[in-house]
Amino acid sequence: xxxxxxxxxxxxxxxxxxxxxxxxxxxxxxxxxxxxxxxxxxxxxxxxxxxxxxxxxxxxxxxxxxxxxxxxxxxxxxxxxxxxxxxxxxxxxxxxxxxxxxxxxxxxxxxxxxxxxxxxxxxxxxxxxxxxxxxxxxxxxxxxxxxxxxxxxxxxxxxxxxxxxxxxxxxxxxxxxxxxx
Amino acid sequence: xxxxxxxxxxxxxxxxxxxxxxxxxxxxxxxxxxxxxxxxxxxxxxxxx
Numbered sequence: 439x440x441x442x443x444x445x446x447x448x449x450x451x452x453x454x455x456x457x458x459x460x461x462x463x464x465x466x467x468x469x470x471x472x473x474x475x476x477x478x479x480x481x482x483x484x485x486x487x488x489x490x491x492x493x494x495x496x497x498x499x500x501x502x503x504x505x506x507x508x509x510x511x512x513x514x515x516x517x518x519x520x521x522x523x524x525x526x527x528x529x530x531x532x533x534x535x536x537x538x539x540x541x542x543x544x545x546x547x548x549x550x551x552x553x554x555x556x557x558x559x560x561x562x563x564x565x566x567x568x569x570x571x572x573x574x575x576x577x578x579x580x581x582x583x584x585x586x587x588x589x590x591x592x593x594x595x596x597x598x599x600x601x602x603x604x605x606x607x608x609x610x611x612x613x614x615x616x617x618x619x
Numbered sequence: 620x621x622x623x624x625x626x627x628x629x630x631x632x633x634x635x636x637x638x639x640x641x642x643x644x645x646x647x648x649x650x651x652x653x654x655x656x657x658x659x660x661x662x663x664x665x666x667x668x
Contacts (some may be wrong), residue, residue: 582630
């Protein structure tokens with residue numbers, strides 16, 4: 439915790455090395471969170487890229503009251519919601535999925551390399567209602583507390599607990615059926 | 620998967636690798652955007668020193 443506070447302090451004073459360490463420490467968890475929220479690797483990569491660029495741009499005004507992971511995860515969640523609301527990009531992503539990634543047009547190299555387990559998880563998460571998916575991902579992935587998630591979701595703690603409980607139950611049954619074809 | 624804890628474990632163990640060249644591109648964009656300096660920030664001498 440102290441080490442993280444020192445890293446943030448150095449980053450705010452312009453240290454690229456401190457920023458790189460923050461990036462290395464959090465990028466995988468944030469990518470994983472974005473992948474399970476959106477089920478679209480390209481969109482997840484774009485969002486995490488934007489989050490880090492935004493954090494760097496606003497470093498002098500950055501205020502970390504809790505832990506940095508929660509702040510970054512919240513930023514991913516907000517961007518994921520905006521992404522879903524953006525009808526054009528959403529349609530575009532569906533079209534891209536329909537193409538099956540086999541087009542000859544130029545694509546930047548894939549950033550996130552998903553394990554089979556993560557692909558399975560992402561497909562199962564896509565079947566949960568979005569609020570449940572978000573609550574489960576924040577609870578399991580970002581290890582955020584129910585009150586923190588309630589704040590992000592603008593819902594009561596009871597509602598968030600219910601979303602996590604039902605979401606986890608459904609996820610368990612979906613993953614079980616994947617295991618036994 | 621017998622329990623919720625199994626799901627938790629499954630989630631935490633689901634791994635993801637990243638492409639180094641894309642990492643460097645993201646880092647470069649962020650460093651440029653934040654005007655971050657590589658190496659130690661220069662220490663300015665106080666007036667009269």
